[in-house]
Amino acid sequence: xxxxxxxxxxxxxxxxxxxxxxxxxxxxxxxxxxxxxxxxxxxxxxxxxxxxxxxxxxxxxxxxxxxxxxxxxxxxxxxxxxxxxxxxxxxxxxxxxxxxxxxxxxxxxxxxxxxxxxxxxxxxxxxxxxxxxxxxxxxxxxxxxxxxxxxxxxxxxxxxxxxxxxxxxxxxxxxxxxxxxxxxxxxxxxxxxxxxxxxxxxxxxxxxxxxxxxxxxxxxxxxxxxxxxxxxxxxxxxxxxxxxxxxxxxxxxxxxxxxxxxxxxxxxxxxxxxxxxxxxxxxxxxxxxxxxxxxxxxxxxxxxxxxxxxxxxxxxxxxxxxxxxxxxxxxxxxxxxxxxxxxxxxxxxxxxxxxxxxxxxxxxxxxxxxxxxxxxxxxxxxxxxxxxxxxxxxxxxxxxxxxxxxxxxxxxxxxxxxxxxxxxxxxxxxxxxxxxxxxxxxxxxxxxxxxxxxxxxxxxxxxxxxxxxxx
Numbered sequence: 001x002x003x004x005x006x007x008x009x010x011x012x013x014x015x016x017x018x019x020x021x022x023x024x025x026x027x028x029x030x031x032x033x034x035x036x037x038x039x040x041x042x043x044x045x046x047x048x049x050x051x052x053x054x055x056x057x058x059x060x061x062x063x064x065x066x067x068x069x070x071x072x073x074x075x076x077x078x079x080x081x082x083x084x085x086x087x088x089x090x091x092x093x094x095x096x097x098x099x100x101x102x103x104x105x106x107x108x109x110x111x112x113x114x115x116x117x118x119x120x121x122x123x124x125x126x127x128x129x130x131x132x133x134x135x136x137x138x139x140x141x142x143x144x145x146x147x148x149x150x151x152x153x154x155x156x157x158x159x160x161x162x163x164x165x166x167x168x169x170x171x172x173x174x175x176x177x178x179x180x181x182x183x184x185x186x187x188x189x190x191x192x193x194x195x196x197x198x199x200x201x202x203x204x205x206x207x208x209x210x211x212x213x214x215x216x217x218x219x220x221x222x223x224x225x226x227x228x229x230x231x232x233x234x235x236x237x238x239x240x241x242x243x244x245x246x247x248x249x250x251x252x253x254x255x256x257x258x259x260x261x262x263x264x265x266x267x268x269x270x271x272x273x274x275x276x277x278x279x280x281x282x283x284x285x286x287x288x289x290x291x292x293x294x295x296x297x298x299x300x301x302x303x304x305x306x307x308x309x310x311x312x313x314x315x316x317x318x319x320x321x322x323x324x325x326x327x328x329x330x331x332x333x334x335x336x337x338x339x340x341x342x343x344x345x346x347x348x349x350x351x352x353x354x355x356x357x358x359x360x361x362x363x364x365x366x367x368x369x370x371x372x373x374x375x376x377x378x379x380x381x382x383x384x385x386x387x388x389x390x391x392x393x394x395x396x397x398x399x400x401x402x403x404x405x406x407x408x409x410x411x412x413x414x415x416x417x418x419x420x421x422x423x424x425x426x427x428x429x430x431x432x433x434x435x436x437x438x439x440x441x442x443x444x445x446x447x448x449x450x451x452x453x454x455x456x457x458x459x460x461x462x463x464x465x466x467x468x469x470x471x
Contacts, residue, residue, distance in 0.1 A: 002028055014051045022048035023064050030067075031215040034250040035074055036283075036292065042078040049083055058090050066100040068141065070217035071148055071181050073294050076112035084108070099129035099138035103145050110149030114333035119149050140169035144182035151188040152335040154367075159189040167202075176209040180218050187225045191232075191373040194410030199229060219249040220256065227259050231266075231376040232412040234453035239263055252283055255374075258298035262375060265306035266414065268456035273306055277315065284322060293329070296322040297339055301375050304346035320347050338367060339374055342382055349385040357389035368399065369406060371415070378403045378415045385422060393430040400426060417449035421462050428469065
């Protein structure tokens, strides 16, 4: 309807009516376009903003600039940050309008640019305004954005504190557009720290809120959070349902393409996994870094996680290039750097590169006792594999033991199975007869879980190792 309204004007000069239509069009585009179509939405908002500034209608200009944005990396490649910065020069310092803009600017600083200190400065200003003006809308939006930044800067405790408070305030005021991102930030942290049941208590309400709003970004994002947990649990049916929901909302969403490829490979359907990898690869190739980061990062992570043919040499080369492209960026928040390094680590393990494995182990060692919230992968499993590849056997065995304990506490059954198999392999290869009894026990554990969960490639791998051992 907004597009028809603009077309009916037949290219007339922009006036107040046209600006109003452009603002409506921008909001509609944000809600209905896919993750890779945010540029047109920002362009619509920018045209409306520019008109209001030129005509001196500052209140309307600020309303356009402070409209809440979905928390997507794609905004790093649009004019949204510059629009907010310009708007801040027009508002009165200490006003509620300034608070709304600072909340958004802090998110850009911390999430897109990876500058935590500048982000916190903006957030503190926004919270100060919210408190002095008693504006709970500014407070909850600021806390939600700050929690999101904390999750990507590995500040788990800060994220939980801010995100939980933002959820409470959003529910009190029936504000789903704030409740959803706050819930997602908290779920990120809970997933990373193995608090699965607490995470489960948030993903369903967030998904229900997204279905209520019917906005594409929230539908793809909340179903993604749910799908990650399902893959850790081995709940393949619900994982498929979440995948289908997300891909129905946006068939080009890289998160769902990557997770679906991992799901199919874990169940032994290499053909289906290849099809999803092809779609993800084609999406990533559309723009090299510093284009859309997540497309490349998920390709880099998912390929070496695949169990079968889907992770062949050619795909591993592409995954390595994608990870290195992400790490070459001058602005990158810490979590993306760690996940890209993790991808390189998995590739080094697959190819037996001991020197690379040793170097990458040192980079990732501080992340022990956590798990990825992008893909189903416990960090201690990665560290164990890297240490074993580098010849650090004692360290490897320690990480595998820690990884099993972490997954047992968290209920991450699929990762438990893979770690048990990796642990058994390390014992058999490096400890000889001394570790044989424990290795057999671990193989039995892995095989039982693999059969129960239908993970045919893992079951076949364990049986093949057992046959060699018995021979």
